[in-house]
Amino acid sequence: xxxxxxxxxxxxxxxxxxxxxxxxxxxxxxxxxxxxxxxxxxxxxxxxxxxxxxxxxxxxxxxxxxxxxxxxxxxxxxxxxxxxxxxxxxxxxxxxxxxxxxxxxxxxxxxxxxxxxxxxxxxxxxxxxxxxxxxxxxxxxxxxxxxxxxxxxxxx
Amino acid sequence: xxxxxxxxxxxxxxxxxxxxxxxxxxxxxxxxxxxxxxxxxxxxxxxxxxxxxxxxxxxxxxxxxxxxxxxxxxxxxxxxxxxxxxxxxxxxxxxxxxxxxxxxxxxxxxxxxxxxxxxxxxxxxxxxxxxxxxxxxxxxxxxxxxxxxxxxxxxxxxxxxxxxxxxxxxxxxxxxxxxxxxxxxxxxxxxxxxxxxxxxxxxxxxxxxxxxxxxxxxxxxxxxxxxxxxxxxxxxxxxxxxxxxxxxxxxxxxxx
Numbered sequence: 001x002x003x004x005x006x007x008x009x010x011x012x013x014x015x016x017x018x019x020x021x022x023x024x025x026x027x028x029x030x031x032x033x034x035x036x037x038x039x040x041x042x043x044x045x046x047x048x049x050x051x052x053x054x055x056x057x058x059x060x061x062x063x064x065x066x067x068x069x070x071x072x073x074x075x076x077x078x079x080x081x082x083x084x085x086x087x088x089x090x091x092x093x094x095x096x097x098x099x100x101x102x103x104x105x106x107x108x109x110x111x112x113x114x115x116x117x118x119x120x121x122x123x124x125x126x127x128x129x130x131x132x133x134x135x136x137x138x139x140x141x142x143x144x145x146x147x148x149x150x151x152x153x154x155x156x
Numbered sequence: 157x158x159x160x161x162x163x164x165x166x167x168x169x170x171x172x173x174x175x176x177x178x179x180x181x182x183x184x185x186x187x188x189x190x191x192x193x194x195x196x197x198x199x200x201x202x203x204x205x206x207x208x209x210x211x212x213x214x215x216x217x218x219x220x221x222x223x224x225x226x227x228x229x230x231x232x233x234x235x236x237x238x239x240x241x242x243x244x245x246x247x248x249x250x251x252x253x254x255x256x257x258x259x260x261x262x263x264x265x266x267x268x269x270x271x272x273x274x275x276x277x278x279x280x281x282x283x284x285x286x287x288x289x290x291x292x293x294x295x296x297x298x299x300x301x302x303x304x305x306x307x308x309x310x311x312x313x314x315x316x317x318x319x320x321x322x323x324x325x326x327x328x329x330x331x332x333x334x335x336x337x338x339x340x341x342x343x344x345x346x347x348x349x350x351x352x353x354x355x356x357x358x359x360x361x362x363x364x365x366x367x368x369x370x371x372x373x374x375x376x377x378x379x380x381x382x383x384x385x386x387x388x389x390x391x392x393x394x395x396x397x398x399x400x401x402x403x404x405x406x407x408x409x410x411x412x
Binding site: 008015023098099131138 | 405
């Protein structure tokens with residue numbers, strides 16, 4: 001993928017996610033911060049283009065956006081979901097759902113099966129990525145608080 | 157705090173914060189933690205909260221007096237991230253400041269009564285999302301411009317059908333069908349060129365990204381029941397979308 005196409009995709013992802021911050025009724029500075037997650041996950045996705053394995057790409061990109069969300073949530077004392085829901089949108093398998101349906105309608109059984117399994121696998125990759133980073137962060141925060149002998153606090 | 161605490165009122169107010177969180181799409185563990193935190197801040201150590209996406213049950217066992225229980229049924233949920241943010245803040249302020257109940261009530265009312273963005277802004281946002289995602293998934297400029305109408309149509313249909321309290325499955329099916337119909341229309345009159353890119357871009361407004369994300373976060377936090385419920389919700393939304401667009405596309409295939 002040439003560089004200007006990646007930049008354009010970055011921009012498109014930002015604009016689309018920005019629209020979603022309005023749909024989900026976000027206010028203030030978060031309107032501009034949350035969509036950056038979408039752009040970050042898209043960069044991560046494209047950096048792994050050489051692997052040719054888009055399940056892996058989805059997985060790593062999800063981890064990138066989950067990491068961004070967890071960090072931002074701790075900086076701004078806001079719930080992680082706010083950033084995660086918006087940032088993960090470019091990866092949500094809307095295209096997968098559509099093509100699965102299209103193959104089903106056109107009676108192409110083999111492509112339908114492949115597409116269905118692939119869509120489920122992408123959804124699974126997203127889920128795993130979120131689970132991994134969230135659990136890791138929880139573990140690290142607990143560890144940190146115990147070492148500092150502070151009261152355990154999970155505001156995010 | 158010197159004056160006696162009205163535990164019934166404490167239970168009511170804590171449950172109301174929880175219900176508001178759940179209604180606006182917070183994760184289950186956040187709902188349960190918030191209620192527990194608020195109640196514990198006023199000296200009730202024994203509190204059990206059980207929440208699933210449709211119900212909250214809170215039981216508190218105050219130091220003096222009888223055990224109290226409250227059950228709340230939640231009928232409609234939506235995603236409002238600003239309210240979750242402010243309710244989350246409120247619950248932590250309560251723990252730190254332990255304000256009087258009417259002060260909490262006042263702040264809770266202020267949060268809940270703050271309206272969402274007006275309809276034109278929402279329609280614009282949905283149109284912009286469809287526009288952005290159509291370009292993102294590889295549609296050309298004309299596709300993206302036509303896609304604006306698809307996105308706007310989705311929000312308008314959602315709004316219109318919400319007025320009649322239609323269920324989510326039906327709303328998604330109809331929205332997706334109209335989206336596909338408009339895409340076919342634009343391509344048939346020769347303005348746009350890719351049906352698939354336009355429909356994919358527009359149905360990003362409907363796809364269950366929130367359900368998948370929140371379901372996973374619930375499952376990690378150990379709320380298996382709620383996680384499963386949301387996963388099923390995600391599957392149903394996906395099915396509804398496929399059903400709606402599928403009907404229109406197969407009709408299109410039949411007649412053209």
